[in-house]
Amino acid sequence: MISLSGVTKRYGETLAVKALDLSIESGEFTVLIGPSGCGKSTTLRMVNRLIEATAGKIEIDGEDIASYRPEELRRRIGYAIQSVGLFPHMTVEKNIAVVPTLLKWDEARIKHRVGELLELLSLDPAIYSEKYPSQLSGGEAQRVGVARALAADPAILLMDEPFGALDPITRESLQREFLRVQRELKKTILFVTHDIDEAMAMASKIAIMRDGSLIQYAAPEEILESPADRFVREFIGADSALKRLALLKVGPLFKRAKSIKEREGLVAAKERIVEGENLWLTDEKGVVKGWISPRSLTGAEDLTEATTSLDPRAAGIAKDDNLRDALSTMVKFGFRTAPVVDKGGILLGELSLSAILEA
Amino acid sequence: MGNFVTFHANRIVAGAPFTIFESAGTMVAAALLLLLAAIICASLYSGGGKWRDYALGALPPIATALLIYTAGHAARALSLDATPIARVSLGSGFWIPLLLLPVIYFDSIQNNEGLLAPAAAGVLSTVAVAVFFVYGFMDDLSLMKEFANRSDRFFSELSTHLTLSGVAVSLAVLIGAPLGLLAERRERLSGPTFFTLNVLQTIPSLALFSILIPLIAALLALFPTLKEAGVGAIGSTPALIALTIYSILPVARNTYTGLRTVDSAIIEAARGMGMTPLERLLKVELPIASPIILGGVRIALVQAIGLTAVAALIGAGGMGTFIFLGIGQSADDLILLGALPTVLVALIADGAMQGMIKIVKPKGI
Numbered sequence: 001m002i003s004l005s006g007v008t009k010r011y012g013e014t015l016a017v018k019a020l021d022l023s024i025e026s027g028e029f030t031v032l033i034g035p036s037g038c039g040k041s042t043t044l045r046m047v048n049r050l051i052e053a054t055a056g057k058i059e060i061d062g063e064d065i066a067s068y069r070p071e072e073l074r075r076r077i078g079y080a081i082q083s084v085g086l087f088p089h090m091t092v093e094k095n096i097a098v099v100p101t102l103l104k105w106d107e108a109r110i111k112h113r114v115g116e117l118l119e120l121l122s123l124d125p126a127i128y129s130e131k132y133p134s135q136l137s138g139g140e141a142q143r144v145g146v147a148r149a150l151a152a153d154p155a156i157l158l159m160d161e162p163f164g165a166l167d168p169i170t171r172e173s174l175q176r177e178f179l180r181v182q183r184e185l186k187k188t189i190l191f192v193t194h195d196i197d198e199a200m201a202m203a204s205k206i207a208i209m210r211d212g213s214l215i216q217y218a219a220p221e222e223i224l225e226s227p228a229d230r231f232v233r234e235f236i237g238a239d240s241a242l243k244r245l246a247l248l249k250v251g252p253l254f255k256r257a258k259s260i261k262e263r264e265g266l267v268a269a270k271e272r273i274v275e276g277e278n279l280w281l282t283d284e285k286g287v288v289k290g291w292i293s294p295r296s297l298t299g300a301e302d303l304t305e306a307t308t309s310l311d312p313r314a315a316g317i318a319k320d321d322n323l324r325d326a327l328s329t330m331v332k333f334g335f336r337t338a339p340v341v342d343k344g345g346i347l348l349g350e351l352s353l354s355a356i357l358e359a
Numbered sequence: 360m361g362n363f364v365t366f367h368a369n370r371i372v373a374g375a376p377f378t379i380f381e382s383a384g385t386m387v388a389a390a391l392l393l394l395l396a397a398i399i400c401a402s403l404y405s406g407g408g409k410w411r412d413y414a415l416g417a418l419p420p421i422a423t424a425l426l427i428y429t430a431g432h433a434a435r436a437l438s439l440d441a442t443p444i445a446r447v448s449l450g451s452g453f454w455i456p457l458l459l460l461p462v463i464y465f466d467s468i469q470n471n472e473g474l475l476a477p478a479a480a481g482v483l484s485t486v487a488v489a490v491f492f493v494y495g496f497m498d499d500l501s502l503m504k505e506f507a508n509r510s511d512r513f514f515s516e517l518s519t520h521l522t523l524s525g526v527a528v529s530l531a532v533l534i535g536a537p538l539g540l541l542a543e544r545r546e547r548l549s550g551p552t553f554f555t556l557n558v559l560q561t562i563p564s565l566a567l568f569s570i571l572i573p574l575i576a577a578l579l580a581l582f583p584t585l586k587e588a589g590v591g592a593i594g595s596t597p598a599l600i601a602l603t604i605y606s607i608l609p610v611a612r613n614t615y616t617g618l619r620t621v622d623s624a625i626i627e628a629a630r631g632m633g634m635t636p637l638e639r640l641l642k643v644e645l646p647i648a649s650p651i652i653l654g655g656v657r658i659a660l661v662q663a664i665g666l667t668a669v670a671a672l673i674g675a676g677g678m679g680t681f682i683f684l685g686i687g688q689s690a691d692d693l694i695l696l697g698a699l700p701t702v703l704v705a706l707i708a709d710g711a712m713q714g715m716i717k718i719v720k721p722k723g724i
Contacts, residue, residue, distance in 0.1 A: 050630055074633030085628025089646045089721035099632050132723030148632070158631075 001026050002047060002156065002188065007056035009042050009212075016042045018212040019056065024205075026155070027186045031199040034209035035235075040192045043209070044158050047190060048077045060156065075099055078149035078157040078187070082164040084141050086133035092118070092144050093129040099152040117147040120181060139170040146178065150185070159191045163198065175201055196236055200224075200243050208232055220247055245323035248359055250351055254319070254340040257350035262289070266303050273297060278350075280339055281307050286346040288312040288339050312345030319348065323356055330356075362450035364433045367501070369444045370690060376450055382433035391429050394422045395456060402463055412467065416477025419464035420484035426456055427488050427497070434499035446501035448692050501692040502699075509681070509696070517700060519595075520677035523670060524663040527599055531606030531659055536652065538607065539614025540640075549615065556608040564601065564666050568673045571597035598675035602666055606659040613655025617648030650720045657712035664705040668697065678704075 002024040009017040017039040024030045032040040045051040047058060049070040058065045065073055086095050093114050100110045118125045121143040133141060142162060149157055163171045163178075179202060182189065193199055199206050200220050207217045208228075216228035224244040227233040236243065259280040260269050269292060273279045279292040281303065290309035300306035315333045317326045317340050330338045330353060337352045364382050365374035379388040401414040434447040468477050490496075497503050506513060538556075542549035562570075576592035579585055590596050621644050629639045645652075671679025681697030684690075 048631060050627070071633040071635050074631060076633075079628070079631035081624065081627060081631070083622075083624035083627075085622070085624035085626075087625060087628075087643055087647075089723050091723070098634075102633060102638070134723055145628075 001059075001061055002190065003059045004043070004047075005057050005059075007043070007046060007058060008054050009039070009046060009051060010054040015212050017046070017053075020212070020214055022207060022214060022217065024188060024190060026188050029182060029189045029191065029202060029204045031203035031206050032190065032192045032209060033194065033196065033199045033206060033235075034215075036194060038209040039212040040194075040209050041160055044160055044190055044192050047156075048074045048079060048158055050074075075102055075152065076154055076156070078151075078154040080142075080145050080149040080157070080159045080162045082161040084133075084145040086136075086141055086144060086148070088133050090132075091129065092123075092131050092133070092136070095133070095144060096148045096151050098148060103152055105152075113151060113153075114147075117150055120150075120184075121147050122177065123147070137170075138166050139174060142166060142174060143177075146181075150181075150187075155188055157187045157189045159189065161193050162191075164193065164195070171198075178202070197243070197246075200246060208235060242324050242327075245327060245356070245359070246325075248323045249319070250317055250321050250323065250326050250340060251319045253323070253355045253359060254317075254349040254351040255355070257339065257347060259286075259288075259347055260292070260303075262303060264303075266297075266300065266306070269303060269306070270297060278337055280347055280350070281309075282347055285344075288316060288341055288345055288347045291339075310339075312339065312341045312347075315339070316341035316345060317351055318342070323359060326351060327356055363452035364430065364437065365448050365450050366437050366441075367446040367448065368442075370446055370501075374446075374448065377433070377437065379429065379433070379452060382437055383429045384432075384436065387429050387432055391422070391425050394418060394425060398422060398460070398463060412471045412474060413476055415463055415467040416471060416474055417480040419460040419467070420477075420480040423457065423460045423464075424484040424487045424491075426453065426460070428491055431491055431497040431500060434497070434501075438499040446504065446692070447499060448501040502695050505681075505690070505692050505696045513681075513696070516676055516678055516680050517704075519675070520664070520667050520679075520701070521704070523595065523598055523602060523675060523677055524660065524667045527602030527663050527667075528606050528610075528656065528660050530599070530603045531610050531663075532656060534603070535607040535610030535655075535659075536614045539611040539652075540618065542611070542615050543618040553608075553612065553615075556611060559604050560608050564605070564669045565672065567601045567604065568597055568670065571600055572673060575600075593674045595675045597673055598667070598670035602663050602670065605666055606663050609655040609658040609662065610652075611655075613658075614648070614652050617651030617655075618644055620651065621647050646721050647724060650716050650724065653712065653716045653719060657709065657716065660712060661705050661709050664701065664708055668701050 002022075004020055004022040007017060007020045007022075008015065020039075020043060022043075032043060034040050042051055046053045047060075047065070049065060087098070090098075093111075096114045096117055097110045100113060105113070114129065115125045118128055123140065123143055128136075128140070128144075133144070136144065142165075146159075146162065149159070163174050166174065175198060191202060193202075203220055205217065206220055206223055208215045208223070210231055216223060216232050221244065223232065224236060224240045224247070227236060227240075233240070257280055258272055258274070258277065259282050260272055261282055261284060263284075269279060273292065273294050275294055277294075280288055281290045281292055282288055288310065290307040292303070292306045292308075296306045296308065310333070315329065315335070315338070317329055317338050319340060319342070321329075326338065329335075330351075335353075337350045339347055340349045340351050341347055362376035363379040365376050367374035379391070383391075397414065398418050401411050401418070404411065430449055430453050437447050438445065464477070464481065468474070468481075471477070492503075498507070538552060542552045559567075572592050575590070575597055579590065579592060625643060625647070626639070629643045634642065667675075667677045668679035668682060671677050671683055678697040678701045682694050683697075685693030685695075685697065
């Protein structure tokens with residue numbers, strides 16, 4: 001647990017952080033967010049004493065951080081930054097080994113730990129261990145940066161816009177991957193960003209700051225549903241309803257669907273279909289091939305003629321997709337009801353537009 | 360090659376110039392001229408691809424060795440009928456190609472790294488030239504006669520020269536590197552530090568040497584014990600002090616610049632991971648800055664080897680001894696006996712430092 005009480009940072013006449021109180025539970029993924037100059041980075045850097053607070057107290061698990069030597073404190077806290085800052089003269093392996101080496105771990109333990117971390121971040125140790133930072137892409141470098149922050153297995157991780165310099169595709173895949181890692185490791189994370197979508201996607205709690213003060217500190221859903229004031233409302237943007245959808249999963253909302261196999265034929269289809277609903281056409285394994293509406297069935301000579309075919313990989317929705325992505329797929333393909341499929345395209349059920357609107 | 364060598368009846372009188380054909384004979388002269396013509400054609404011709412690279416890389420060392428051999432050969436031919444006090448000195452027809460050929464060679468190997476033939480030609484030619492000198496092919500040249508008369512002195516002065524510049528640069532590293540580090544850590548100090556070092560650098564060497572003599576003399580008057588310890592107002596003490604002063608700037612400046620160029624994100628990461636300032640310096644900043652810092656040592660070393668020649672004026676010895684002796688006696692070849700080895704030693708030191716920087720430079724940078 002990290003607790004800040006009355007933490008203030010003054011630069012000459014200006015107050016960068018004003019008497020901030022913030023308490024972060026263990027295992028929580030807390031995102032500090034706000035416009036530039038709001039004091040979020042300063043707050044983060046006061047936790048590992050890269051910046052010394054002018055006033056106030058910061059405690060980790062009940063112990064005042066001022067009672068440690070700064071270096072000793074920092075070795076116990078993982079730290080990752082936007083510009084990564086890998087050491088260019090060290091291999092990936094040596095970079096990750098920096099803190100364990102400072103902590104004088106023995107060689108075998110370090111080597112084992114480095115391999116473990118590379119694998120955790122989906123970097124093949126055989127390929128990456130001996131590479132130098134100049135041989136890595138931006139995404140790979142940041143993975144190594146995160147691995148380096150995790151190296152000595154710190155309970156707390158401070159991350160200052162770690163994915164901010166990456167292109168949108170790499171950023172999104174790294175966000176997703178880091179969430180997976182976090183589910184596994186359950187670190188206490190303090191994460192700074194100015195990107196509200198990133199905050200919504202990653203955070204279990206969001207702390208919104210402005211002019212050095214904390215404006216609202218709550219779970220993402222709560223911030224979307226009841227923003228504390230006009231500033232928060234404007235900051236989360238006009239599409240807060242869509243952002244909320246992004247936090248909800250398809251899983252609990254989809255229903256069972258009616259389907260028919262190709263060989264069962266037109267007559268069976270007419271018997272099975274219900275007015276106002278669609279019938280999904282599948283192959284023998286249950287992979288979705290298309291959909292049949294009551295209207296298309298009337299006057300059709302066979303099942304193929306009545307079917308509008310679709311590709312389940314493009315038009316199908318997965319169970320753990322979020323509702324915003326599901327809605328996007330439905331708008332794109334003009335569905336009122338979309339098929340929910342597994343990885344192989346096998347029909348699991350259907351999700352209706354009305355189910356999303358009611359969510 | 361109108362004036363390849365000059366024949367003097369003795370060391371003092373004006374000489375008579377000889378062309379390469381007159382002095383070295385038609386065969387040798389023709390071979391050398393053909394080789395030079397081929398190199399000139401290759402360097403002017405822009406096409407030719409690989410063949411041109413080979414020609415410009417491999418032919419100049421061969422031509423250089425042949426040129427030196429030809430000079431020795433010419434001197435021998437002219438000396439056959441002459442008295443022992445006659446001298447054969449080298450003329451512009453020798454010096455101009457000798458200066459141009461290495462330029463072409465080094466330019467070529469820098470543009471075509473990894474070609475084997477040019478490197479092999481360079482090594483073989485160096486060995487060949489060494490053989491010419493050691494086995495007496497060159498002994499009839501005036502330069503070598505001057506050398507023969509003073510060979511003991513030559514090696515002791517050379518060793519003095521190397522010691523003076525080596526010790527001065529070592530002292531400069533011990534003073535300049537911490538100074539550069541201090542200037543980088545305390546930015547307020549960098550202005551005054553480099554202003555002072557730059558001013559010191561602009562003092563002409565002769566002036567600095569002569570300023571130091573009365574200063575040290577005054578110091579010795581105050582502390583007579585220094586005198587007993589072997590410190591003198593003239594000789595190696597002022598020379599060493601002056602050479603060290605000149606060498607500090609390149610070392611300090613490159614240390615400062617090298618540390619400055621370390622990316623601020625790298626510093627931030629090092630701090631954030633819990634490195635102490637000393638660990639950060641030793642494990643991160645110095646390794647990254649090392650090629651630039653050693654580059655400063657390289658400049659200081661080459662500069663010191665050149666400046667040490669002037670130190671002979673205040674009685675410190677070194678290769679300058681022969682240069683000033685030669686000026687006093689109007690004996691050009693004696694001047695060369697001091698100057699040529701100085702240039703050669705500077706070039707070797709430069710090459711050695713470059714090689715060392717390549718080896719020391721951390722991988723990944």
